[in-house]
Amino acid sequence: MSASQNLVLHPEVDASRTGAHFLLGDHACAEGALYAGCRFFAGYPITPATEISEHLAERLPELGGQFLQMEDEIASMAAILGASVAGAKSMTATSGPGFSLMMENLGLGYMMEVPTVVVNVQRGGPSTGLPTSVGQQDMMQARFGSHGDITMIALAPKSPQEAFDLTVHAFSIAERLRTPVLVMMDEVVAHMHERVVIPPPGEIPIHARPKPDVAPAKYRPYKPGPDLVPPMALAGDGFAVRFTGLTHDETGKAVTTYEAQRLLVPRLREKILRNRETYERTELYRTEDASTLVVAYGITARVARRAVDLARAKGQPVGLFRPATVWPFPEEKLRSLHHVRKVVVAEINLGQVLLEVERIVGRYAEAIHVGTAGGKVPSPEAIVEACE
Amino acid sequence: MTDEETPASAGGTISAEVTPAPNGDLAALELHPYDHLLRSEALPHIWCQGCGIGTALGALLHGFEHASVPVEKRVIVSGIGCSSRVVYYAKTDAYHTTHGRAIPFATGVKLTNPTLNVVVFAGDGDLFAIGGNHFMHAARRNMDLLVVCINNFNYGMTGGQGGPTTPEGALSTTTPYGNAERPFNLPEFAAAAGASYVARWTTLDVRRLQATFTEALARHGFRFVEVLAPCPVSFGKTNKIGTGAEEMEYYYALEILKSRIESTSHVGTEIVLHRPIVVGKFVDLERETFLDRYARVVAKAKE
Numbered sequence: 031m032s033a034s035q036n037l038v039l040h041p042e043v044d045a046s047r048t049g050a051h052f053l054l055g056d057h058a059c060a061e062g063a064l065y066a067g068c069r070f071f072a073g074y075p076i077t078p079a080t081e082i083s084e085h086l087a088e089r090l091p092e093l094g095g096q097f098l099q100m101e102d103e104i105a106s107m108a109a110i111l112g113a114s115v116a117g118a119k120s121m122t123a124t125s126g127p128g129f130s131l132m133m134e135n136l137g138l139g140y141m142m143e144v145p146t147v148v149v150n151v152q153r154g155g156p157s158t159g160l161p162t163s164v165g166q167q168d169m170m171q172a173r174f175g176s177h178g179d180i181t182m183i184a185l186a187p188k189s190p191q192e193a194f195d196l197t198v199h200a201f202s203i204a205e206r207l208r209t210p211v212l213v214m215m216d217e218v219v220a221h222m223h224e225r226v227v228i229p230p231p232g233e234i235p236i237h238a239r240p241k242p243d244v245a246p247a248k249y250r251p252y253k254p255g256p257d258l259v260p261p262m263a264l265a266g267d268g269f270a271v272r273f274t275g276l277t278h279d280e281t282g283k284a285v286t287t288y289e290a291q292r293l294l295v296p297r298l299r300e301k302i303l304r305n306r307e308t309y310e311r312t313e314l315y316r317t318e319d320a321s322t323l324v325v326a327y328g329i330t331a332r333v334a335r336r337a338v339d340l341a342r343a344k345g346q347p348v349g350l351f352r353p354a355t356v357w358p359f360p361e362e363k364l365r366s367l368h369h370v371r372k373v374v375v376a377e378i379n380l381g382q383v384l385l386e387v388e389r390i391v392g393r394y395a396e397a398i399h400v401g402t403a404g405g406k407v408p409s410p411e412a413i414v415e416a417c418e
Numbered sequence: 419m420t421d422e423e424t425p426a427s428a429g430g431t432i433s434a435e436v437t438p439a440p441n442g443d444l445a446a447l448e449l450h451p452y453d454h455l456l457r458s459e460a461l462p463h464i465w466c467q468g469c470g471i472g473t474a475l476g477a478l479l480h481g482f483e484h485a486s487v488p489v490e491k492r493v494i495v496s497g498i499g500c501s502s503r504v505v506y507y508a509k510t511d512a513y514h515t516t517h518g519r520a521i522p523f524a525t526g527v528k529l530t531n532p533t534l535n536v537v538v539f540a541g542d543g544d545l546f547a548i549g550g551n552h553f554m555h556a557a558r559r560n561m562d563l564l565v566v567c568i569n570n571f572n573y574g575m576t577g578g579q580g581g582p583t584t585p586e587g588a589l590s591t592t593t594p595y596g597n598a599e600r601p602f603n604l605p606e607f608a609a610a611a612g613a614s615y616v617a618r619w620t621t622l623d624v625r626r627l628q629a630t631f632t633e634a635l636a637r638h639g640f641r642f643v644e645v646l647a648p649c650p651v652s653f654g655k656t657n658k659i660g661t662g663a664e665e666m667e668y669y670y671a672l673e674i675l676k677s678r679i680e681s682t683s684h685v686g687t688e689i690v691l692h693r694p695i696v697v698g699k700f701v702d703l704e705r706e707t708f709l710d711r712y713a714r715v716v717a718k719a720k721e
Contacts, residue, residue, distance in 0.1 A: 038530045070530055072522075091719030096529045096712070101555040105522035108515065108552075112495070112526025115513060116534065120526065135523075138516050265511040266531050268490035272457075272505065274514035283460055284506060284514070 053226040056081035058190040062197030069095030070118035072109035079151040082123035103128035107135035123149035137176035145204035154404030164217040165404040166378035181299040184212040184357040186327040206237040218329040250280040258301040311354035320349030326376040337413035468662020470621035470647025481631025495524040497544035501568035518549030542569040543581040557611035560639040570649035578652030614639035616701035620646040620669040639707040
């Protein structure tokens with residue numbers, strides 16, 4: 031038994047990286063995980079996410095944490111769920127092909143209500159596609175990729191600084207709501223170097239998972255609290271918990287009936303939706319008088335910001351709406367800008383978040399898509415043109 | 419088959435105390451000695467009459483008790499299938515995961531809290547078809563897990579399809595003309611992949627199973643126990659082996675202890691229908707486990 035054992039459960043505070051750095055997006059993401067207390071990572075090499083694994087392979091053992099390279103992404107996803115039920119904050123990182131393999135156990139984590147964080151550094155697809163080039167083509171997969179009715183939370187960082195910040199945020203959401211959270215990066219953000227400020231430990235508040243406050247005999251692993259989140263006992267806590275991917279009752283007993291399904295599956299969705307104001311993040315830029323709105327996320331949002339400035343210089347009232355939490359889409363916030371008459375959705379795909387935006391604004395605004403098939407970020411000029 | 423290999427600890431003793439009700443109520447006397455280790459509210463179980471899974475579960479519970487594994491340190495992780503349903507009945511921390519993925523899930527549990535005694539309990543299709551890759555790599559890592567495989571030679575829960583352990587020529591719903599494939603030889607597979615402990619028994623060998631689990635739970639590294647079990651409603655019926663009891667007779671007639679085989683004998687551990695079945699302990703080594711080696715990684719990183 032190693033001296034490191036309990037450090038996964040009781041992570042030592044790490045102040046070694048406090049301060050300003052010039053960091054790769056992937057490394058910033060990894061540091062965000064460590065800052066949030068992640069001490070268990072399981073992954074499989076894949077471009078353009080490998081640098082996250084490599085960085086954590088070096089850093090986690092320094093902190094007594096566990097880094098494990100698994101045999102595939104299926105196993106990686108399973109391992110981080112197992113680590114989480116035993117008490118670790120856990121994470122994996124991958125790209126499109128690996129993300130496809132993770133869908134099975136992502137659904138298990140959702141159904142079992144296991145907090146964990148999954149990073150997808152998006153590259154061009156379908157299939158092996160463009161391994162070294164950018165994409166935002168997995169956004170609908172993030173939302174609906176695992177079978178059954180799932181409601182996922184997905185964040186999209188626009189910079190290495192946000193790769194750090196939103197990864198910290200992802201852990202807080204995952205722990206607080208007992209659910210897997212996705213960080214949907216893209217290859218450009220992952221592979222750019224920028225200034226990243228890492229605050230002193232504790233400066234960013236980090237939520238913990240709710241713990242049971244009843245005796246083991248009275249504990250029900252799926253009895254929700256007022257916020258619909260059931261307190262979580264860990265393996266080894268003496269609660270003899272029963273966690274399952276089968277439809278179950280509050281005790282964790284498998285009950286494969288319509289009635290049990292009707293109680294469980296809508297609650298899992300409501301848990302995500304009802305608490306959304308606690309985690310939703312958006313950025314508005316020059317929207318006050320805008321009649322045209324650009325909606326963009328990740329690296330595309332930075333290009334879109336440039337497009338807004340270019341259009342404004344031409345005298346066009348264009349603004350930017352950037353969801354940092356893409357799923358669930360910040361519907362009310364977008365709808366609060368109901369004075370707009372045209373919405374340009376810019377993303378590196380053939381029209382995915384567009385579908386959601388169309389649904390939200392369709393009654394009062396025209397929705398237009400500016401995209402690429404992957405491999406290239408839409409240019410500011412193309413976005414300006416679409417705004418005209 | 420003789421008892422000569424039976425360890426002294428493998429008696430039929432029971433550790434649980436059955437206290438008769440003060441009024442001498444017979445119902446209380448009829449409690450199973452391991453009732454306190456089961457979730458009584460989850461019973462009756464789903465297994466068919468004559469199925470061998472319950473026997474294997476009983477032996478595992480015996481092992482937990484006799485290896486003195488504290489109750490709160492017992493964890494069972496399972497996949498999908500009849501065997502994987504044990505998690506609903508055993509009163510341990512229990513995780514019913516996805517098909518084939520119990521081993522990597524259990525890996526995460528064990529590495530996060532190495533004080534836990536983590537058992538993976540699943541069927542042959544789960545562990546060796548869809549989950550074969552995970553089994554192989556966990557054995558290679560010498561991950562601290564006890565993996566129990568209920569091998570009933572077919573997919574029971576879905577109604578008796580052929581699988582990776584179905585004997586050549588055997589009938590199943592997906593091999594109606596006889597299985598054209600050769601099955602895995604599980605003890606050899608486990609040993610070749612790096613398992614530190616490998617044993618095989620049938621559900622006829624209850625006391626040996628109890629002793630094996632007691633021993634294996636106290637060992638470290640990757641431990642594998644194959645339990646040949648009747649599936650009378652599917653495999654047994656389709657292949658005219660008969661009921662659960664008749665499959666026990668089949669085992670009784672065909673089982674050979676490993677120690678009874680001459681080293682030059684052509685009889686190996688492969689399973690061929692109506693041919694001898696070699697049972698026993700095949701591997702028992704003390705080797706560095708993943709946790710032992712990872713501790714050195716941590717020490718070096720902290721230098």
